[in-house]
Amino acid sequence: MQNSTIQAAPLLEAVELTKVYEDGVKALNNLNLVVREGEIYAMLGGNGAGKTTTINAFLDFIQPTSGKALINGIDANALPLEAKKHVAFVSENVQLYPNFTAMQNLDFFVRLGGKSHYERLDYERALHRVGLQSEAFDRKLKDFSKGMRQKCGIAIAILKDAPAILLDEPTSGLDPKAGKEFTRLVAELRDEGKAILMSTHDIFRAKEIADYVGILNNGELVAEKTKAELEGVNLEELYVEYMAGYMDEAPVSGSLSNNLS
Amino acid sequence: MFSLLLQKELKNIITSPKFTATFLVCSLLILISVFIGINEYENAVAQYQANQEIARQNIAEATSWGRVRNLLHREPNPVQIFVSGVHFDVGRLSNISDYNDVKLVRSPYSDETLFAIFRVIDFAFIVQIVLSLFAILFTYDAINGEREQGTLKLAFANSISRAKYLIAKFSGIWLGLIVPLLIPILLGMLMLIAFKVPLASTDWLSIISLVGLSVLYISLFIVIGILVSAITRSSSLSFLLLLVIWISGVLIVPRLGVMAAGQIVQVESVAQIEAKQEAFQKARWDDYSAELTEVWQEREAQMEGMSDEERTAYRDEMEWTWLEEDDASRKQVQSDIITNNRRLLEESQNRKKLQEQLAFNIARISPVASFQLAAMKLAGTDVGLKNRYETSMRLYKDDFSEYIQQKEAEEGGHGGFNISIDSEQGVQIDFGRNDQTLDTSEMPQYQSPELRLQDTVGAALFDFGFLGVCIVLGFGGSVLAFMRYDLR
Numbered sequence: 195m196q197n198s199t200i201q202a203a204p205l206l207e208a209v210e211l212t213k214v215y216e217d218g219v220k221a222l223n224n225l226n227l228v229v230r231e232g233e234i235y236a237m238l239g240g241n242g243a244g245k246t247t248t249i250n251a252f253l254d255f256i257q258p259t260s261g262k263a264l265i266n267g268i269d270a271n272a273l274p275l276e277a278k279k280h281v282a283f284v285s286e287n288v289q290l291y292p293n294f295t296a297m298q299n300l301d302f303f304v305r306l307g308g309k310s311h312y313e314r315l316d317y318e319r320a321l322h323r324v325g326l327q328s329e330a331f332d333r334k335l336k337d338f339s340k341g342m343r344q345k346c347g348i349a350i351a352i353l354k355d356a357p358a359i360l361l362d363e364p365t366s367g368l369d370p371k372a373g374k375e376f377t378r379l380v381a382e383l384r385d386e387g388k389a390i391l392m393s394t395h396d397i398f399r400a401k402e403i404a405d406y407v408g409i410l411n412n413g414e415l416v417a418e419k420t421k422a423e424l425e426g427v428n429l430e431e432l433y434v435e436y437m438a439g440y441m442d443e444a445p446v447s448g449s450l451s452n453n454l455s
Numbered sequence: 456m457f458s459l460l461l462q463k464e465l466k467n468i469i470t471s472p473k474f475t476a477t478f479l480v481c482s483l484l485i486l487i488s489v490f491i492g493i494n495e496y497e498n499a500v501a502q503y504q505a506n507q508e509i510a511r512q513n514i515a516e517a518t519s520w521g522r523v524r525n526l527l528h529r530e531p532n533p534v535q536i537f538v539s540g541v542h543f544d545v546g547r548l549s550n551i552s553d554y555n556d557v558k559l560v561r562s563p564y565s566d567e568t569l570f571a572i573f574r575v576i577d578f579a580f581i582v583q584i585v586l587s588l589f590a591i592l593f594t595y596d597a598i599n600g601e602r603e604q605g606t607l608k609l610a611f612a613n614s615i616s617r618a619k620y621l622i623a624k625f626s627g628i629w630l631g632l633i634v635p636l637l638i639p640i641l642l643g644m645l646m647l648i649a650f651k652v653p654l655a656s657t658d659w660l661s662i663i664s665l666v667g668l669s670v671l672y673i674s675l676f677i678v679i680g681i682l683v684s685a686i687t688r689s690s691s692l693s694f695l696l697l698l699v700i701w702i703s704g705v706l707i708v709p710r711l712g713v714m715a716a717g718q719i720v721q722v723e724s725v726a727q728i729e730a731k732q733e734a735f736q737k738a739r740w741d742d743y744s745a746e747l748t749e750v751w752q753e754r755e756a757q758m759e760g761m762s763d764e765e766r767t768a769y770r771d772e773m774e775w776t777w778l779e780e781d782d783a784s785r786k787q788v789q790s791d792i793i794t795n796n797r798r799l800l801e802e803s804q805n806r807k808k809l810q811e812q813l814a815f816n817i818a819r820i821s822p823v824a825s826f827q828l829a830a831m832k833l834a835g836t837d838v839g840l841k842n843r844y845e846t847s848m849r850l851y852k853d854d855f856s857e858y859i860q861q862k863e864a865e866e867g868g869h870g871g872f873n874i875s876i877d878s879e880q881g882v883q884i885d886f887g888r889n890d891q892t893l894d895t896s897e898m899p900q901y902q903s904p905e906l907r908l909q910d911t912v913g914a915a916l917f918d919f920g921f922l923g924v925c926i927v928l929g930f931g932g933s934v935l936a937f938m939r940y941d942l943r
Contacts, residue, residue, distance in 0.1 A: 275614040275616065279614050285609060305459050308614065
């Protein structure tokens with residue numbers, strides 16, 4: 195399905211992942227996707243398409259009805275404590291603890307991620323890297339803007355130093371400058387060899403940095419394109435086309451995905 | 456990992472503005488309540504000692520044994536500084552005499568009704584009302600609040616177990632609330648030492664047990680808060696639910712329990728019992744009067760046909776026997792009345808005990824009642840206080856009456872005077888005694904009922920256990936709820 199000649203082992207892999215809720219709603223339907231080392235996979239789709247559900251399945255926040263979510267080859271639902279050692283997560287709206295300073299929040303969540311060897315200097319470097327001003331390091335989070343909190347969130351993910359990163363609509367609500375900075379950081383992390391699975395509504399940013407773009411609708415992967423395939427293609431039009439014409443399209447699943455990629 | 460979560464929880468609590476506010480309020484309330492409690496106790500002791508002295512003087516000034524009256528006072532108990540219980544509602548003194556039954560009258564609140572309106576703030580009140588509310592304030596969003604602010608997701612994106620997380624959260628909140636609470640409590644204890652409050656080792660044991668009980672009680676509210684927070688999605692809903700639970704548990708259920716028991720087991724009022732006692736007394740004396748008339752008629756019948764001289768001689772011969780017979784009948788009447796009074800009282804007390812037991816058992820649906828009952832038992836200011844004193848005073852009354860009767864028999868002096876006219880000695884007026892002071896050195900001394908460990912700590916053990924079981928169940932429920940909690 196993906197175009198690497200020498201392919202690394204998948205770090206994030208959804209295998210026929212299906213989630214049907216108790217009320218009968220099918221949030222994911224036979225989803226297959228793979229993210230390898232040094233790749234960014236952007237999931238596009240409208241609200242309720244299944245993007246966040248996919249991320250939740252990798253984090254064991256939901257139990258799949260069938261299929262598997264694998265992190266570094268470990269079933270995230272069967273062995274969640276083991277699987278989560280290999281993944282970092284940045285949510286759509288990073289809140290953290292409002293009474294703690296940026297440093298204190300960083301210290302807590304990084305140590306929670308199993309990294310207890312860092313010193314203040316390491317935290318400062320990470321916060322500098324994500325673009326947070328030095329004056330804000332020891333300020334309480336309750337005074338932070340959303341962009342500043344997101345920067346803290348990505349700093350936590352950087353310091354956890356996990357091979358895979360899950361980003362749930364990380365640029366939503368950010369101003370263009372902050373969004374651009376965030377995108378730059380994600381690209382840097384990919385260049386460092388991280389496998390990044392990102393859900394987003396931002397088609398242009400996805401096209402800019404993603405190595406793979408998957409379009410989800412009603413829990414099904416309806417299209418999957420490589421960066422090369424998207425060269426010269428108007429992704430917005432393609433997205434609308436897939437979303438509108440989906441009812442007549444076969445979902446990308448198993449061998450069918452090859453027809454679309 | 457556990458210590459990291461624990462530290463975070465502690466730091467989160469200690470750095471929150473509500474912690475500063477609650478810590479200050481609690482410390483201030485506890486210290487003020489102990490200070491006022493000590494003052495009240497010292498006043499009560501001074502009043503008790505003054506009243507004892509007056510009672511001693513009254514006895515010393517009595518000119519005849521028949522006029523000796525004793526007034527017994529309820530002794531202040533230093534642990535009431537922490538738990539006033541029913542202390543302010545129960546009478547402080549009772550008259551000890553042959554003519555009245557023992558009855559504690561003049562409670563502190565009956566003398567100072569102003570304080571009865573809103574009642575006192577003591578340590579038990581602070582724990583029961585204020586701290587339980589604070590415990591809710593610190594726990595209502597323990598789980599769902601973290602979900603709402605996204606930190607739950609972020610935390611569980613790491614390799615941590617839910618059970619460990621919940622235990623750390625409980626421990627953190629517990630330490631964050633309990634340890635700061637112990638500071639003003641310890642200061643309060645130091646105040647007891649500084650003010651030289653006379654505390655026996657059993658009193659200290661009661662106070663320490665009370666602190667332990669309070670810790671259990673607050674732990675229960677922490678557990679309830681976490682449980683509700685773990686079964687609801689929004690913190691506003693859990694706050695509302697906890698408020699309903701708190702109002703029901705603290706303010707409604709205990710009162711409903713008492714009201715329901717009052718309806719199920721009817722107990723006659725004191726006035727009704729007194730009316731019954733008086734009716735029996737009147738009927739018995741009427742019977743006695745009728746019997747006496749019959750007896751005298753029989754005696755008259757025996758003398759029929761006798762000449763005047765024979766009658767006089769017969770009367771002189773029988774006078775002492777008849778007097779003894781009449782006195783025995785009178786004493787029998789008095790004994791019957793006392794027996795009846797005590798029987799009625801005992802029946803009423805047994806029924807009251809049944810009512811109390813039922814009330815307590817219903818009220819214990821709310822653990823708040825358990826705390827209150829146990830705290831009062833530990834302090835000796837429980838509902839048994841009145842009964843304990845009245846029972847011991849009745850026992851004393853028996854000894855006292857026996858002593859007075861013995862003294863009357865030995866030294867005479869029924870409280871009146873005797874005029875005798877003799878053909879040889881003329882008119883003589885006898886006051887019964889020659890001197891005006893009584894030697895009361897051998898008079899039985901009243902000892903306040905002693906509170907044994909089994910009456911305080913022992914009696915509170917059930918409620919300790921009950922609170923412990925509630926905590927275990929509540930925590931188990933929290934773990935189960937959190938294991939199934941949707942972290943999204």
